[in-house]
Amino acid sequence: MGKKKKKQKSRSKQSPGSAITALVKGLQRAEQLMNQADWDQAQETLLHLNQRHPNQFDVVYLLMAVAYEQQDMQQYQQWGEQLHRLDPDNPETTAALMGAYLTNGRPALGLRTARYFLERWPDDEEYAPEVRRTVAEVEPMFNELLTNYGLTGDEAFEVAAMHEEVMSLSEQGKFTRARERAQALLKLRPDFTPAYNNISQAYFAEGEIEQAMATARQVLSFAPDNYHALSNLTRYLCLTGNLDEAQEWAERLKAVESDDSDVWVKKMEALSFLGDDEGIMDAFQGAERSGVLRESFAHPLLYHLTAVAALRLGNEKKARHYWQHALKQAPWLELARTNLDDLQQPVGERHAPWPFRLGEWFASERFNRMASSAQRATQGKSGKASTRALQEWLEANPDIIALIPLLLDRGDPQGREFAFRTAMAAELPELNVALRDFALGQRGPDSMRHQAATAANEAGLLPSGEVRLWLKGEWRDIMLMSFEISGEPDSQGHSPRVTQLMQDATLALHDHDHETAEELIRQALELEPDAPDLQNNLAVAYSMSGRTAEAEELVKQIHQQHPDYFFARLSVARIHIRNGEIEQAQKLVQPLLARKKFHTSEFTQLCDVEAELWIADGKPDAARAWLDLWADVEPDNPQLASRRMQLEGTGLRQNLEKLVGRFR
Numbered sequence: 115m116g117k118k119k120k121k122q123k124s125r126s127k128q129s130p131g132s133a134i135t136a137l138v139k140g141l142q143r144a145e146q147l148m149n150q151a152d153w154d155q156a157q158e159t160l161l162h163l164n165q166r167h168p169n170q171f172d173v174v175y176l177l178m179a180v181a182y183e184q185q186d187m188q189q190y191q192q193w194g195e196q197l198h199r200l201d202p203d204n205p206e207t208t209a210a211l212m213g214a215y216l217t218n219g220r221p222a223l224g225l226r227t228a229r230y231f232l233e234r235w236p237d238d239e240e241y242a243p244e245v246r247r248t249v250a251e252v253e254p255m256f257n258e259l260l261t262n263y264g265l266t267g268d269e270a271f272e273v274a275a276m277h278e279e280v281m282s283l284s285e286q287g288k289f290t291r292a293r294e295r296a297q298a299l300l301k302l303r304p305d306f307t308p309a310y311n312n313i314s315q316a317y318f319a320e321g322e323i324e325q326a327m328a329t330a331r332q333v334l335s336f337a338p339d340n341y342h343a344l345s346n347l348t349r350y351l352c353l354t355g356n357l358d359e360a361q362e363w364a365e366r367l368k369a370v371e372s373d374d375s376d377v378w379v380k381k382m383e384a385l386s387f388l389g390d391d392e393g394i395m396d397a398f399q400g401a402e403r404s405g406v407l408r409e410s411f412a413h414p415l416l417y418h419l420t421a422v423a424a425l426r427l428g429n430e431k432k433a434r435h436y437w438q439h440a441l442k443q444a445p446w447l448e449l450a451r452t453n454l455d456d457l458q459q460p461v462g463e464r465h466a467p468w469p470f471r472l473g474e475w476f477a478s479e480r481f482n483r484m485a486s487s488a489q490r491a492t493q494g495k496s497g498k499a500s501t502r503a504l505q506e507w508l509e510a511n512p513d514i515i516a517l518i519p520l521l522l523d524r525g526d527p528q529g530r531e532f533a534f535r536t537a538m539a540a541e542l543p544e545l546n547v548a549l550r551d552f553a554l555g556q557r558g559p560d561s562m563r564h565q566a567a568t569a570a571n572e573a574g575l576l577p578s579g580e581v582r583l584w585l586k587g588e589w590r591d592i593m594l595m596s597f598e599i600s601g602e603p604d605s606q607g608h609s610p611r612v613t614q615l616m617q618d619a620t621l622a623l624h625d626h627d628h629e630t631a632e633e634l635i636r637q638a639l640e641l642e643p644d645a646p647d648l649q650n651n652l653a654v655a656y657s658m659s660g661r662t663a664e665a666e667e668l669v670k671q672i673h674q675q676h677p678d679y680f681f682a683r684l685s686v687a688r689i690h691i692r693n694g695e696i697e698q699a700q701k702l703v704q705p706l707l708a709r710k711k712f713h714t715s716e717f718t719q720l721c722d723v724e725a726e727l728w729i730a731d732g733k734p735d736a737a738r739a740w741l742d743l744w745a746d747v748e749p750d751n752p753q754l755a756s757r758r759m760q761l762e763g764t765g766l767r768q769n770l771e772k773l774v775g776r777f778r
Contacts, residue, residue, distance in 0.1 A: 185445040345380035355516025386469035394423035414444035461587035462560035628659035
C-alpha cells in the first residue's frame with residue numbers, strides 16, 4: 115500500500131525541475147509568438163503560464179509587453195502594478211508604470227510613481243531625464259485638477275491618489291476593494307463627492323442595487339446638479355424597470371451645464387440606457403460646441419455612443435465614421451470594434467448597434483446569482499413544469515421582465531440572445547408583448563424577429579396572414595400562420611368501395627385519361643351522391659378535359675350547397691381572380707387563414723390560390739411569401755415551379771413596361 119500511495123503521489127505532483135522546464139518552454143513559446151506579432155496567441159499562452167506559475171516576473175513582464183502591443187492600456191497598467199509589487203527595485207518597470215498611469219488619465223498615481231523613481235534612481239541615465247521632463251509637464255495640469263476637485267491642504271495629493279486608485283480598481287472589476295478604498299478616502303475628506311459616486315457604482319456592481327440608488331440619492335440631496343449621480347441614478351432606475359422616474363432624472367441631467375468634459379460622457383451613457391437617440395445627438399453637438407472634441411484625448415465613448423445613436427437613426431455612414439474615430443482615439447475600445455465588425459455581416463444578420471455589453475445592464479455578481487437560481491428552479495423539469503418554474507423565477511425578479519424589452523431593442527448579441535430566449539421560453543403575457551414589439555421593429559437579426567413574430571402570432575397578438583416586417587434591410591409583407599400540416603391520408607368517411615374508386619380515378623387523372631377518371635368518379639357518386647369531394651373531383655376532370663364552363667358551374671354549385679368545403683371555396687376564389695374580382699376572392703379565402711390544421715393537399719392549394727391572388731393584385735412580395743411557405747412543404751411540386759415562373763414573368767413584364775415608358 116505504501117509503495118502504491120507513493121507512486122500515486124509522484125504522478126500527481128510535478129517535481130520542481132519539471133515545473134521549471136515547463137515554465138521555460140512556455141516562455142520560449144510566448145516569445146516566439148511575439149516575434150511573429152501573434153499577440154492574441156501570445157497572450158493566451160502567457161495567461162495559461164500565469165495561472166500555472168503565478169507571480170513569475172518574466173511571465174508578467176511579457177504580459178505587460180503584449181498588452182502594450184494590443185493597445186490595451188488598462189491591462190498594461192494592471193500588469194505594471196503587479197510587476198512593481200514583485201520587483202519595486204526595477205527602474206525600467208517603474209518608469210513603464212508611470213507611463214501607464216498617465217496614459218490612462220491617472221496623473222496623481224503617475225506623479226507619485228515618478229517621485230518614487232526620482233528618489234530611488236535620481237542619477238539613472240536611461241530613464242531619469244525623461245521622468246523629470248514628464249513631472250515638469252504634468253505637475254501644472256495636476257495642480258489645476260486639484261483646484262477643480264476643490265482639494266487643498268496637506269492631504270490633497272493623497273486624496274487625489276486614493277480617488278484614482280478607486281477608479282482603477284473599479285475598472286479592473288475589483289469592486290469590493292474599490293468601495294472599501296473609497297470609504298477610507300471619505301474618512302480623510304468626508305465632503306469628497308466623487309467618492310460617494312464611486313461607492314454607488316461599486317454597490318451596483320456588487321448587486322446591491324438598493325444601496326447603489328440610496329447612495330446616488332444621498333449625493334443629490336447635497337449636490338442636486340452632480341451629473342455623475344444624476345447619470346448613475348437614471349441608469350439604476352432604468353435597469354430596475356422604473357422608466358418613468360428614470361426619464362425624469364434624465365431630463366434634469368440634460369439641463370446640467372458644466373465645464374467638465376466628463377459631463378457629456380455621463381449624459382450620453384444615461385441616455386443610451388434609455389434609448390434616447392435624439393438626446394445623444396444633441397449631447398454630442400453640445401460637446402462639439404464646448405470644444406471637448408478638439409482635445410487630443412477626447413473620451414472615445416463620446417464617439418462610440420454617438421455612432422450607436424446615428425445608426426439607430428438610420429445613418430450608417432455617419433456611424434461608421436464615429437466608430438473609426440473612436441478606434442483612432444482608443445484602439446483597445448472593444449465596443450467600437452465589435453460594432454464595426456458586425457456591420458460586415460449581411461444586413462439581415464446584424465445585431466449592431468449596441469451601446470454596452472451585457473455586463474453593463476446587469477451587475478455581474480447579481481447576474482451570476484440569478485443564473486444559478488434560474489438553473490436550480492428549472493433543473494430536472496421539462497415541458498410545462500419547466501415553463502412554470504421559469505415564470506415563478508421571473509415573477510420573483512420583476513426587474514428582469516422590465517429589462518427584457520430594453521435588451522431586445524438595444525442589447526449586445528449576448529444580451530439580446532438572453533432576452534429573446536427567456537421571453538420565448540417564459541410564455542408570459544408581458545413578454546409576449548415584448549416579442550411582438552421586437553418583431554415589428556428594426557433591431558436584431560431577421561431570423562430572430564421572424565421567430566418572435568411567430569410567437570406573438572401564436573399568442574394572438576398579431577393577426578394571421580399578411581404582416582409587415584423589416585427583412586433584409588427593407589419593409590416586406592410576409593405571411594404569419596400558426597398551423598399544423600399533416601400528410602396522413604383521409605378517407606373523408608367514404609366506404610371502402612368509394613375509396614378504391616377515387617384512388618383509381620386519381621391515377622387516371624394523373625395519366626391524363628380523363629374519360630376513365632370521369633367514369634370512375636360517376637360510379638362513386640352513384641354510391642354517395644352528396645359527397646362534395648367527389649363532386650369536386652368531377653369538376654377537376656371536366657377542367658382537365660377542357661370543359662371549363664362546366665367545371666366552373668359545378669364548383670359554384672358545390673360551394674353553394676357546401677359553403678365550408680375547402681376545395682370548392684378555393685375553386686370559386688380562382689374564378690373571381692381570373693375575372694379580376696380580387697376583393698370577392700379575398701373574402702372567400704380569408705376565413706381559411708384562421709384554420710389551425712391543414713392536410714398537405716389543402717395547404718398547397720391554399721398557397722397556390724394566395725400566390726395567384728397576390729400576383730393578380732400586383733403585390734409580388736406577398737405572392738413570393740406564399741410560394742416560400744409552399745416550398746417548405748412541397749419543394750418539388752411542378753405546380754410550384756410553374757407559379758414561380760408566372761411570378762417572375764409578371765415582375766419582368768412590369769420592369770419592361772417601366773423601361774418602355776421612359777422612352778415614350
